[in-house]
Amino acid sequence: MKARVVVTLKNGVLDPQGKAIEGALKSLGVEGVESVRQGKVFDVEVTGADAAAAKAQLTAACEKLLANTVIENYQIDV
Amino acid sequence: MKAAVIVFPGSNREGDMARALEQATGQKPAMLWHADHELPAGTDLVVLPGGFSYGDYLRCGAIAGRATIMDAVRAHAARGGLVLGVCNGFQILCESGLLPGLLMRNANLRFVCKMQHLRVERNDTAFTRHYAKGQVIEVCIAHGEGNYEADDATIARLEGEGLVAFRYCAADGALGGDANPNGSRNDIAGIYSEKRNVLGLMPHPENLIDPLVGGIDGRALFESLASAA
Numbered sequence: 001m002k003a004r005v006v007v008t009l010k011n012g013v014l015d016p017q018g019k020a021i022e023g024a025l026k027s028l029g030v031e032g033v034e035s036v037r038q039g040k041v042f043d044v045e046v047t048g049a050d051a052a053a054a055k056a057q058l059t060a061a062c063e064k065l066l067a068n069t070v071i072e073n074y075q076i077d078v
Numbered sequence: 079m080k081a082a083v084i085v086f087p088g089s090n091r092e093g094d095m096a097r098a099l100e101q102a103t104g105q106k107p108a109m110l111w112h113a114d115h116e117l118p119a120g121t122d123l124v125v126l127p128g129g130f131s132y133g134d135y136l137r138c139g140a141i142a143g144r145a146t147i148m149d150a151v152r153a154h155a156a157r158g159g160l161v162l163g164v165c166n167g168f169q170i171l172c173e174s175g176l177l178p179g180l181l182m183r184n185a186n187l188r189f190v191c192k193m194q195h196l197r198v199e200r201n202d203t204a205f206t207r208h209y210a211k212g213q214v215i216e217v218c219i220a221h222g223e224g225n226y227e228a229d230d231a232t233i234a235r236l237e238g239e240g241l242v243a244f245r246y247c248a249a250d251g252a253l254g255g256d257a258n259p260n261g262s263r264n265d266i267a268g269i270y271s272e273k274r275n276v277l278g279l280m281p282h283p284e285n286l287i288d289p290l291v292g293g294i295d296g297r298a299l300f301e302s303l304a305s306a307a
Contacts, residue, residue: 014227014261016183065144068137068173070180071227 001046003078005058005066008039013071042066051078079307081107081123084151086131086142091164091284095127098284102300112145122307123160124151126167128220128282138181138223139166143173152176160204160306161276165221168268168278177269177278178236179228181221185261189222193292194259194281196267197247200240203274204306208298214251215295217281219259224280226262226269233263243268243277 009015015037022036044061046054055078062074081099085092092109099107107125108118117124131142142148148170155161155176163171171177184190195216198209209215228236236242245265248257253265260280268279283296 014182014185014225016185016187016225016261020187065136065140068140068180070229071182 001049001051001054001078003044003046003054003058003076005042005044005062006039006075006077007042007062007067007072008075009037010071010073040066046078054078079103079105079122079304080118080120081105081125081303082110082117082121083107083125083127084110084112084147085127086112086129086145086170088131088133089127089129089166091128091282094282094284095125095164098287098296098300099123099125099303101287102297102304104304110147112142112147114147115150117150117154121154121159123162123303124154126151126161126163126170127284128165128167131166131170134166134223137173139169139171139173142166142170143175148174155271155276158273158275160303161271162205162303163276163278164282164284165224165280168280169223171276171278176276177271178232179226179269181223181280182225182227183223184221184225184259189220190224190259191220192218192259194219194267195247195249195251195257196244196281197251197253198244199242203243203270203277203302205243205270205277205299205302207305208302212251214247214249215298216249216293217283217286217296219281221260221280224260224262226266226280228263236266236269237264239272241270241272241274242266243270244279244281
């Protein structure tokens with residue numbers, strides 16, 4: 001079963017990389033960009049077919065390693 | 079003083095660290111691998127050296143912070159044992175939960191490699207007794223992610239309990255402005271754990287122990303540790 005975990009910085013946390021990308025988009029003339037925040041995407045192949053179990057396993061994965069919950073939020077799509 | 083240096087895949091300052099420890103203590107430290115399970119019996123000090131453990135993949139220090147040996151390091155710290163983490167070692171201490179907060183990308187997005195002045199905030203710890211309180215020292219920094227960040231409550235606690243070990247400063251000790259190389263909150267270059275037995279810092283005192291390389295301001299840290307146990 002395929003799952004996707006998206007880890008993003010919490011609101012209010014300084015994101016220098018997002019700021020740099022935002023500046024680059026503006027200098028390229030891309031219009032309508034208010035702001036950019038950079039995050040991470042993990043595509044995970046999960047064993048078994050139980051979506052709820054997979055979600056619980058991936059929650060543990062996020063809490064233990066994939067996200068630093070001091071500054072990051074995570075979202076799991078199974 | 080029995081010291082152990084933990085080597086992770088991608089560590090690169092373990093040789094400098096071992097040399098600094100041997101110079102100060104007269105004993106070669108034990109070199110341990112990240113997959114080891116135990117510290118040698120009687121270890122007084124555990125050191126996490128600088129480098130790029132696991133290639134800085136995921137987040138700096140994130141994978142190393144969960145390595146097998148870190149359970150033994152956590153137990154050692156909980157017993158009051160001394161732990162020193164420098165640069166990537168500091169990042170590992172934050173990711174492992176031994177120190178609060180974390181190190182983010184430098185605010186100016188550049189890797190910074192230069193000599194840097196630091197102010198010693200207190201000299202009544204196992205790490206700093208051979209310095210003077212408020213002394214300005216010069217060591218080197220070399221990092222891309224040294225921007226110390228924590229939530230407001232944590233910063234207030236660190237400041238209130240005197241857990242800031244070193245601050246970036248100018249040659250005359252003045253704080254702020256260009257003297258802060260990476261955007262760290264409150265110019266923080268290093269912090270202690272609650273019991274002051276764990277120290278994490280971004281600068282590299284182990285590289286300033288020999289007059290041949292331009293200074294010996296790092297020596298006192300290792301001499302302090304040598305006289306602590």
